[in-house]
Amino acid sequence: MGASARMHEELPAPQPVGPHPCPPPKGEGAITTATTVTSAQTPPAEQQPLSGSARAWGTLALSAATFMNVLDTSIANVSLPAIAGDLGVSPNQGTWVITSFAVANAISVPLTGWLAQRFGQVRLFVISVLLFVTASFLCGLAPSMPLLIAARVVQGFVAGPMIPLSQALLLSSYPKALAGLAMAMWSMTTLIAPVMGPLLGGWITDNISWPWIFYINIPVGIVAAIGTMAIYAQRETATRKLPIDATGLALMVIGVGSLQIMLDIGKEHDWFSTPMVIGFAAAAVFGLVAFVIWELAEEHPIVDLSLFKIRNFWAGTIATAVGYGIFFGNVVLLPLWLQQYMGYTATSAGMLMAPVGFLAMILSPIVGKSIGKVDPRRYATVAFFVFALVLWLRSLFATTADFTTIMIPTIVQGAAVAFFFVPLVTLTLSEIPAHRVPAASGLTNFVRITAGAVGTSVTTTLWERRATLAHANLIEHLHAGNGPLADALHTLQALGLTPEQALAQIERLVTQQAFTLAANDVNWASALLFLLLVPLVWLADAPKRGTSSGSAAAAGAH
Numbered sequence: 001m002g003a004s005a006r007m008h009e010e011l012p013a014p015q016p017v018g019p020h021p022c023p024p025p026k027g028e029g030a031i032t033t034a035t036t037v038t039s040a041q042t043p044p045a046e047q048q049p050l051s052g053s054a055r056a057w058g059t060l061a062l063s064a065a066t067f068m069n070v071l072d073t074s075i076a077n078v079s080l081p082a083i084a085g086d087l088g089v090s091p092n093q094g095t096w097v098i099t100s101f102a103v104a105n106a107i108s109v110p111l112t113g114w115l116a117q118r119f120g121q122v123r124l125f126v127i128s129v130l131l132f133v134t135a136s137f138l139c140g141l142a143p144s145m146p147l148l149i150a151a152r153v154v155q156g157f158v159a160g161p162m163i164p165l166s167q168a169l170l171l172s173s174y175p176k177a178l179a180g181l182a183m184a185m186w187s188m189t190t191l192i193a194p195v196m197g198p199l200l201g202g203w204i205t206d207n208i209s210w211p212w213i214f215y216i217n218i219p220v221g222i223v224a225a226i227g228t229m230a231i232y233a234q235r236e237t238a239t240r241k242l243p244i245d246a247t248g249l250a251l252m253v254i255g256v257g258s259l260q261i262m263l264d265i266g267k268e269h270d271w272f273s274t275p276m277v278i279g280f281a282a283a284a285v286f287g288l289v290a291f292v293i294w295e296l297a298e299e300h301p302i303v304d305l306s307l308f309k310i311r312n313f314w315a316g317t318i319a320t321a322v323g324y325g326i327f328f329g330n331v332v333l334l335p336l337w338l339q340q341y342m343g344y345t346a347t348s349a350g351m352l353m354a355p356v357g358f359l360a361m362i363l364s365p366i367v368g369k370s371i372g373k374v375d376p377r378r379y380a381t382v383a384f385f386v387f388a389l390v391l392w393l394r395s396l397f398a399t400t401a402d403f404t405t406i407m408i409p410t411i412v413q414g415a416a417v418a419f420f421f422v423p424l425v426t427l428t429l430s431e432i433p434a435h436r437v438p439a440a441s442g443l444t445n446f447v448r449i450t451a452g453a454v455g456t457s458v459t460t461t462l463w464e465r466r467a468t469l470a471h472a473n474l475i476e477h478l479h480a481g482n483g484p485l486a487d488a489l490h491t492l493q494a495l496g497l498t499p500e501q502a503l504a505q506i507e508r509l510v511t512q513q514a515f516t517l518a519a520n521d522v523n524w525a526s527a528l529l530f531l532l533l534v535p536l537v538w539l540a541d542a543p544k545r546g547t548s549s550g551s552a553a554a555a556g557a558h
Contacts, residue, residue, distance in 0.1 A: 049172070049173055049174050049175045050173040050174075050231070054231055055173050055174070057227060057230075057231055058169075058170075058173050058227070058228070058231040058232065059170060059173065060227065061223070061224050061226075061227030061228045061230075061231060062166040062169055062170050062224070062228065063166075063189045064220055064223060064224040064227070065125075065129050065162055065166055065220075065221065065224035065225075065228070066162065066163060066166045066189050066193075067189050067193045067220070068132070068217050068220045068221055068224065069132070069159050069162045069163060070163075070189070070193035070197075071193040071196060071197050071200070072101070072136070072155070072159070072197075072214075072217065073101070073102075073197070074193070074197030074198060074201070074353075075197040075198070075200060075201035075213045076097050076098060076101075076201060076213060077098065077197070077198060077201065077331065077332055077335050077353070078198045078201050078202045078205065078335045078339070078346045078347075078349045078350045078353065079201050079202070079204075079205045079210045079213055079346055080094040080095065080097065080098075080332075080335070080336060081094070081336070081339045081340060081346070082205045082210045082346060083097060083148070083210050084145075086210065087142075087143075087144055087145045087148065088144075088145075089145045093145065093264075093268065094145075095264070095332060095336075095456055095457065095460050096145070096149050096152075096264055097148060097149065097152055098332060098453075098456055099260055099263075099264060099453040099456050099457055100149045100152045100153050100156065100260075101152045101153070101155060101156035101159075102156065102449055102450075102452050102453035102456070103153075103156070103256060103257060103260045103449075103450065103453045104152070104153040104154070104155075104156030104157040104160075105156040105157065105159055105160055105449055106256065106446050106449035106450045106453070107157065107160075107249075107252060107253055107256060107257075108156070108157045108158070108159070108160025108161070109160050109442055109445055109446050109449065110249075110252075110302045110303050110442055110443075110446060111160065111161075111244075111249070111302070112124075112160055112161040112164055112165070112442075113442070114242055114244050115161060116161065116165065116237070117239060117240055117242055118239060118240075118241065118242065119239060120236045120237050120238075120239050121165050121168060121169060121236070121237045122169065122228065122229070122232045122233060122235060122236045122237070123236060124161050124165060125161065125162065125165040125166065125169065125228060125232075126225050126228055126229055128158050128159065128160075128161045128162045128165070129162065129221050129224055129225045129228070130221065130222075130225050131154075131158035132155060132158050132159055132162065132217065132221055133217055133218050133221035133222060133225075135151055135152075135154040135155035135158060136155060136214040136215065136217035136218060136221070137214070137215065137218060138151040138154070139151040139152060139155060139211070139214040140211035140212065140214040140215045141211070169228075169232060169235075172235065196354075197350075198335070198349070198350035198351075198353035198354050199347075199350045199351060199354045200213070200216075200350070201213050201346065201350060202345070202346035202347035202348070202349055202350025202351070203346075203347050203350070204216070205346035205347075206345050206346050206347045207347075242300075243300050244300075244302075245295075245298055245300055245301055245302040247294055247298075248291060248294050248295050248298055248301060248302040248303070249302050251287050251288075251290050251291035251294055252287070252291050252302065252303075253287075254283060254284075254286070254287035254291075255283075255284055255286075255287025255288035255289075255290075255291050256284075256287070256288075256450055257287075258280045258281075258283035258284035258287055259280075259284035259287075259288070259454070260453055260454065260457065261280050262277055262280040262281050262284055263454060263457035263458065263461070264457050265277060265280070266461065267460075267461045267464055267465070292305060303442070303443050303446060304436070304440075304443060305443075307432070307436065307440050307443055310431050310432065311431070311539070311540060311541065312427060312428060312429075312430050312431040312540040312541055312543070313428055313429070313431065313432060313440060313444070315427075315428075315536055315537065315539045315540040316424055316425075316427040316428025316429075316430075316444070316537075316540060317428055317443070317444045317447055317448075318536060319380065319424060319533050319536050319537050320424045320425075320428060320444060320447075320448050321444075321447045321448050321450075321451035322451065322529070322533060323383075323384065323387070323420065323424075323530065323533055324448050324451055324452050324455070325451035325452055325454055325455025325458075326387075326455055326459075326526045326529055326530060327387065327420075327455075328452040328455050328456060329452075329455035329456050329458060329459030329460070329526075330391065330394075330459060330522070330523065330526055331353070332456045332459065332460065333459050333460065333463060333519060333522060334349075334352075334353065334394070334410075335349040335350075335352075335353060336460070336463075337515060337516070337519045338352065338406070340515070341399075341511070341512045341515045341516060342399070342401075342512075348403075352403070352406055352407050352410060353410065355407060355410050355411045355414065356410050356411070356413045356414045356417060357414060357417075358411065358414050359411065359412070359413075359414030359415045359417075359418060360414040360415075360417040360418045361414075362414075362418075363414070363415055363418035363419070364417075364418045364421075364422065366418075367379060367418050367419060367422050367423065368422050371422055371423060371426050375542050375543075376422075376423035376424070376426045376427040376430075376543060377423075377427060377537050377538055377540065377542065379419045379422075379423035380419065380420070380423045380424050380427065380537045381534050381537060381538075382416075382419045383416045383417075383418075383419035383420040383423070383424075384416075384530045384531065384533050384534050384537070385530075385531070385534070386412065386413070386415050386416035386419065387413070387416040387420075387527075387530045388527040388528075388530040388531050389409075389412065389527075390409040390410075390412050390413045390416060390527075391409075391523045391524070391526045391527035391530065392523070392524065392527040393408070393409040393412075394409050394519075394520070394523040395520045395521070395523040395524035395527065396520070397516065397519070397520060397523075398516065399512055399513060399516050424537075425441075425444075426543065427537070427540055427543065428440070428444050429441065429444075430540075430541075430543035430544075431541070431543075459522060459526075462518075462521075462522050462525075463515070463518050463519060463522050464518075465518075466517070466518035466521045466522065467511075467514045467515045467517075467518035468514075469518075470513070470514040470515075470517040470518055471510060471511065471514035474510045474513060474514060475510060
């Protein structure tokens with residue numbers, strides 16, 4: 001959620017796992033989503049809540065792992081220019097560091113339920129944490145961008161089970177009467193991490209070196225894994241062998257992976273004038289179309305696409321995915337602009353990104369408590385209007401904008417985040433039968449995470465293209481011999497600069513202005529898209545109060 005505002009890809013929405021799992025009915029497949037982990041749980045009667053210091057230490061261990069996971073979705077945002085510079089690529093190519101993690105994470109989400117039932121929740125959680133630590137170490141050691149991206153793919157893939165399993169294990173640690181408290185504590189962890197990510201990432205990048213944004217996961221992960229094993233080893237869930245939709249998984253990897261690669265390399269290879277881009281586009285279309293056809297006919301689908309027949313589900317999922325894609329793309333864009341063209345360090349950029357979490361932390365509990373009394377469509381509408389306001393304010397930025405001017409929209413954005421996640425989760429799941437809530441939650445989160453990665457690529461591509469156009473227009477005025485740029489050129493030469501030196505200074509100013517104007521264009525278009533999402537939310541029906549399965553599911557969402 002911020003980079004912080006990445007904030008939430010940053011901030012992966014928690015998987016709603018309840019303390020009373022309902023096994024899927026016959027023919028519905030037990031592997032549909034990440035949150036089908038519940039069907040592998042030992043029945044509550046056999047799994048008594050923890051108490052005393054064991055519960056406190058268990059909560060701390062699970063929260064540490066969750067914090068580490070969510071932190072890694074935002075900590076790299078402000079470090080992209082440093083990473084790109086060190087590894088010899090452009091900052092926009094550096095966004096692969098973010099998108100590769102997000103895509104791999106989205107692909108692994110539907111596998112969590114199957115893996116948890118095959119290996120057990122506790123064992124899978126600990127393995128995921130240790131593999132995450134190993135991948136973090138490899139990220140820090142990576143000597144080139146391809147190797148860093150490969151390590152981030154591994155890191156994102158093994159991170160998939162961590163958040164839903166931490167929630168499931170936490171709920172099993174508390175009595176039913178304290179389930180709300182447990183989820184409140186869990187949600188605070190996922191809100192604080194995105195706030196700390198940009199600050200910590202910026203400070204480490206400026207004062208140590210960027211590999212340490214990954215190395216810091218090592219002690220945290222080891223402590224979390226040891227703590228989890230010590231507390232939960234005797235509470236392992238039952239395991240059983242289940243079929244897995246290997247064909248569906250392969251088609252999903254081909255479709256989503258090819259789409260993301262096409263979006264990331266398109267701007268570097270002149271889009272569809274290059275055979276390589278056309279090849280990846282064809283693979284994406286083939287993979288996604290074949291995936292949909294296969295999943296609709298599969299007895300045990302990896303994702304249950306029949307859920308899109310439910311109006312509230314498809315309206316809420318589309319609104320969530322598009323809104324999150326716009327939000328996360330702009331969260332990546334802001335620190336890139338600040339560091340490349342406004343002279344900000346990674347630390348100062350992190351300080352500007354972090355405040356998005358403050359209002360979110362204050363308002364999220366209020367929204368969560370009142371969601372059963374207020375139409376979630378109203379809350380979602382507020383979120384979209386506030387997001388539109390924030391992005392409109394950013395579309396007015398000039399190269400002379402000071403720290404305070406840039407920070408104000410970031411602070412306000414925290415309110416939009418608070419009114420975005422919980423209401424849309426509630427609305428999306430409001431017409432879903434209880435036994436299908438895990439499948440629905442997993443599917444909507446898969447779409448959301450994928451949209452975040454796509455949004456990042458689309459935003460940075462549009463930014464570059466608009467900057468190229470703005471640069472050409474500005475240079476045209478300079479060659480015309482009139483206007484502010486021509487006057488500035490004459491002034492610089494009058495001050496004693498050679499024509500070459502004067503032109504170099506003008507080129508720097510033109511580039512800064514071009515990318516600022518381009519960022520303004522992207523922000524303005526993003527604001528308009530948020531306003532267009534408002535009618536989509538109102539296509540959904542108002543949830544019935546007190547009977548919505550989504551209300552309980554949203555309790556732990558952010």
